[in-house]
Amino acid sequence: QVQLVESGGGLVQPGGSLRLSCAASGFVFSNYAMNWYRQAPGKERELVASISSAGDTITYADSVKGRFTISKDNAKNMVYLQMNSLKPEDTAVYYCNVFRWGRGYWGKGTLVTVSS
Numbered sequence: 001q002v003q004l005v006e007s008g009g010g011l012v013q014p015g016g017s018l019r020l021s022c023a024a025s026g027f028v029f030s031n032y033a034m035n036w037y038r039q040a041p042g043k044e045r046e047l048v049a050s051i052s053s054a055g056d057t058i059t060y061a062d063s064v065k066g067r068f069t070i071s072k073d074n075a076k077n078m079v080y081l082q083m084n085s086l087k088p089e090d091t092a093v094y095y096c097n098v099f100r101w102g103r104g105y106w107g108k109g110t111l112v113t114v115s116s
Contacts, residue, residue: 002026002105004096009110012086020081020110022096030054030074032100036081038092038112045095049081064090086114 008020020036033052039045049070050059058070069082079096093109 002098002100004098004105004107006094006096006107006110009094009112011113011115013116014086014088014114016086016114017082017084018086018112020083020094020112022079022081022107024077024079024096024098027098027100029077032098034070034072034079035097035099036070036079037095037097037106038090039095039109040089040092043092048094051079083112086112088114090114 003025005023006020008018010018012018031053033050035050036048037045038048046061048061048064049068051070051072055072060068067083067085071080091112091114093111095109096107098105
């Protein structure tokens with residue numbers, strides 16, 4: 001079955017960096033686009049970044065453009081989110097996501113806290 005396992009979250013000061021990783025299994029990873037979402041306390045889940053199956057098409061939420069970079073390693077079944085210049089408003093649980101056969105699959109998430 002599809003499994004997505006996020007890692008790399010933690011506490012970081014404003015202006016700092018973190019790299020999130022997502023290990024995927026249970027499907028042909030190279031055939032699917034992957035997404036990172038986040039959900040801040042009291043807010044709805046929002047799409048942060050998307051990458052196409054081959055990694056050649058990438059989109060970002062306006063709030064993270066120029067600061068976050070999504071990447072995909074089809075040989076390792078991994079997707080990453082490099083987060084730079086972090087702000088307190090980036091504090092959220094970050095989720096890895098794939099849509100397969102019309103159904104969304106999610107990991108359990110990794111918490112990112114940006115605070116001094």
